Amino acid sequence: MNNEKKKAEQYLKTAKGQIEGIIRMIDDGRYCVDISNQIIAVEALLKKANSQILKQHLNHCVRDAFLHDKGEEKVDEIITILDKLMK
Template sequence: MNKEKENAVRALKTSKGQIEGIIKMIEDGRYCIDVSNQIVAASALLKKANMLILKQHLNNCVKEAFLHNNGEEKVNEIMELLSRINNK
């Protein structure tokens, strides 16, 4: 596993712990703003993990595809993903 994937896994595991904590906060009737702040923090970690995975994909998969004259398909995949990200 490369550096980007290791960092992504670390961020995902941290966000998993945060999400479990958020669930407990809701079950315990904690203040809504505190819950919302934790959701924002978990969302930021998920975004960070996604960016690390995309960086790895660009540096490896897409690069390799272009070296073998198959890059257009990878570019289309990235564009489709970016379209879904921007529509949120």
């Protein structure tokens, strides 16, 4: 596993722990704004994880595709992802 995927995995594991904590907060009847702030923190972790995965994809998969004259397909994949991220 390369460095980008390791970082992504750590962000996801942290997010998982935070989500479990959020569920406990809801079960305990905690203040809604506190719960919302924790959800925002998890969303930030998910964005960081996605960024690391995309970085890995660009540095390895896309680079390799261009070296083998198959880059256009990978560019289309990235554009599709960017379209989803911008919505």
